[in-house]
Amino acid sequence: MAVIEVHGLRKRYGRHQAVDGIDLTVERGEVFGLLGPNGAGKSTTVEILEGYRPRDGGDVLVLGEDPGTAGRRWRARIGVVLQQANDSAGLTVREVVRHVAGFYPAPRDPDAVIELCGLSDKADAKLRTLSGGQRRRVDVALGIVGGPELLFLDEPTTGFDPQARRQFWSLIRSLAAEGTTIVLTSHYLDEVEALAGRLVVLAGGRIVASGTPQTIGGRTEESTVSWRDADGTHQVSVADPAVLLGELTGRDDPHLTDLRVQRRSLEDVYLDLIGESR
Amino acid sequence: MTTLTVPLPSTLRTGLSRGVVEVKQFFRERDAVVFTFALPSCILIMLGFIFDEPLDGYADVHVSQVFAAGMIAYGIVSTAFISIGVGISGDRDDGTLKRLRATPATAGAYLIGKVVLVTVTTLAEITLMLAVGVVLFDLRLPTDAGRWLTFGWLLALSIVACTLLGIAASSLARSARSAPAVLNLPVLALQFSSGIFVSIAALPAAMTAVSSLFPVKWMGQGFRSVFLPDGLAAQEVAGQWEHGRTALVLAAWCALGLVLCLATFRWTDRRTR
Numbered sequence: 444m445a446v447i448e449v450h451g452l453r454k455r456y457g458r459h460q461a462v463d464g465i466d467l468t469v470e471r472g473e474v475f476g477l478l479g480p481n482g483a484g485k486s487t488t489v490e491i492l493e494g495y496r497p498r499d500g501g502d503v504l505v506l507g508e509d510p511g512t513a514g515r516r517w518r519a520r521i522g523v524v525l526q527q528a529n530d531s532a533g534l535t536v537r538e539v540v541r542h543v544a545g546f547y548p549a550p551r552d553p554d555a556v557i558e559l560c561g562l563s564d565k566a567d568a569k570l571r572t573l574s575g576g577q578r579r580r581v582d583v584a585l586g587i588v589g590g591p592e593l594l595f596l597d598e599p600t601t602g603f604d605p606q607a608r609r610q611f612w613s614l615i616r617s618l619a620a621e622g623t624t625i626v627l628t629s630h631y632l633d634e635v636e637a638l639a640g641r642l643v644v645l646a647g648g649r650i651v652a653s654g655t656p657q658t659i660g661g662r663t664e665e666s667t668v669s670w671r672d673a674d675g676t677h678q679v680s681v682a683d684p685a686v687l688l689g690e691l692t693g694r695d696d697p698h699l700t701d702l703r704v705q706r707r708s709l710e711d712v713y714l715d716l717i718g719e720s721r
Numbered sequence: 722m723t724t725l726t727v728p729l730p731s732t733l734r735t736g737l738s739r740g741v742v743e744v745k746q747f748f749r750e751r752d753a754v755v756f757t758f759a760l761p762s763c764i765l766i767m768l769g770f771i772f773d774e775p776l777d778g779y780a781d782v783h784v785s786q787v788f789a790a791g792m793i794a795y796g797i798v799s800t801a802f803i804s805i806g807v808g809i810s811g812d813r814d815d816g817t818l819k820r821l822r823a824t825p826a827t828a829g830a831y832l833i834g835k836v837v838l839v840t841v842t843t844l845a846e847i848t849l850m851l852a853v854g855v856v857l858f859d860l861r862l863p864t865d866a867g868r869w870l871t872f873g874w875l876l877a878l879s880i881v882a883c884t885l886l887g888i889a890a891s892s893l894a895r896s897a898r899s900a901p902a903v904l905n906l907p908v909l910a911l912q913f914s915s916g917i918f919v920s921i922a923a924l925p926a927a928m929t930a931v932s933s934l935f936p937v938k939w940m941g942q943g944f945r946s947v948f949l950p951d952g953l954a955a956q957e958v959a960g961q962w963e964h965g966r967t968a969l970v971l972a973a974w975c976a977l978g979l980v981l982c983l984a985t986f987r988w989t990d991r992r993t994r
Binding site for chain 1: 735749
């Protein structure tokens with residue numbers, strides 16, 4: 444059975460249709476990405492799945508229950524990493540992780556979670572003394588200490604430096620490797636490409652594309668072949684680059700150089716997708 | 722799967738754990754601790770020294786003692802109503818409530834945590850105020866059990882009413898930044914009109930008629946009845962201590978506070994819908 448099943452989800456704020464008919468299925472063990480620009484409806488969608496917001500229409504099942512009416516036992520099975528949180532500033536990392544672990548029927552060992560999140564050195568530091576990246580790792584620790592089957596990560600690395608992002612990504616990969624289903628929202632393309640097995644692109648409250656990071660938006664359909672020879676620089680878009688490559692290398696042209704075959708970058712695809720919907 | 726068979730932690734257990742964390746966090750905010758506790762005592766010291774003369778017609782009682790007794794009501798309002806209202810507003814703002822909402826912790830557990838916090842801080846506040854009253858203004862602690870019994874039920878009803886109303890009032894403030902301003906205005910107005918910062922005998926009848934609808938007047942009157950000689954009852958609006966009516970009014974505010982609490986408690990602020 445799928446972990447998340449969504450059909451025709453709708454949510455309106457006043458006159459603004461934030462989510463306009465979304466269908467989604469997330470299978471157990473997947474890392475699923477929701478990609479889209481600010482205001483695309485990502486956070487609204489996720490907050491409905493998390494049980495934070497009521498929906499106006501559509502069918503939603505998360506772990507087999509309707510998040511709008513699901514109870515405490517359901518909440519013990521999900522983990523939520525908040526987009527921004529500054530709470531518990533006066534508590535130490537260990538205190539807050541232990542405290543939150545106490546809410547759950549079968550929590551993970553708090554010290555092991557602190558270790559997993561790379562916070563062992565900071566276990567006795569108050570939250571207000573942590574850097575932005577460390578603070579987000581505390582949020583992840585609090586999201587997973589209950590031992591969730593399904594973890595929601597909403598814009599997890601906003602404001603991270605590159606090294607902190609890489610560390611964070613490896614943490615997410617190790618959680619996925621343990622079998623946790625992960626739903627990730629982001630407006631960073633490289634993040635979704637690095638982590639997600641499958642993704643949808645949202646724009647204007649609708650899904651404008653879905654697939655894997657490799658195939659989304661027809662990424663595999665065309666490649667750009669570029670090279671330089673005595674006549675100058677050339678660039679051609681072709682469906683099957685092998686034919687052109689064979690022809691080029693068959694010429695035995697001593698001036699042939701800088702030969703490159705590139706698939707359209709995810710960024711090109713993405714900008715096309717969200718551009719079309721505007 | 723183990724999570725299906727292991728029972729969820731009880732609301733009481735989670736609530737007490739919330740209480741420990743609330744108290745820890747409160748006492749680690751050193752400036753908040755100092756100013757929360759200092760304000761009522763500071764006002765008591767000011768008023769006590771300004772009005773340090775014998776009360777007209779009562780040679781053995783000083784005006785400062787009347788203030789010291791009634792001001793306990795302000796101490797409770799300060800640590801229960803204002804601190805809780807501001808605290809919950811802050812919890813909405815910084816993500817505390819949002820985080821709890823996504824866990825199996827219940828709203829009841831959160832509120833038990835607040836009750837633990839209020840009980841600890843209010844008892845500390847009252848101890849401090851009584852110490853100031855006894856040391857500086859010769860306030861006499863009662864020696865008979867009956868007066869301490871009155872003190873007990875008065876304290877319990879006052880804490881419950883103020884806490885519930887503080888929880889309800891936290892929804893009035895749009896943000897944590899505006900909460901202290903929003904909550905302090907009605908509180909200060911009631912301290913004056915209920916005869917806490919001024920002698921109640923000096924107030925116009927119309928003013929006490931209005932303030933008699935609210936809990937503060939009854940709390941002040943009740944605490945004066947605990948710490949002052951019975952002859953002072955003549956100074957009250959009705960000329961007597963009115964214990965029965967005090968209990969009724971405070972109990973009614975507890976009930977109303979609970980209803981308001983249940984009707985208005987929000988996990989998030991108004992910006993999220």
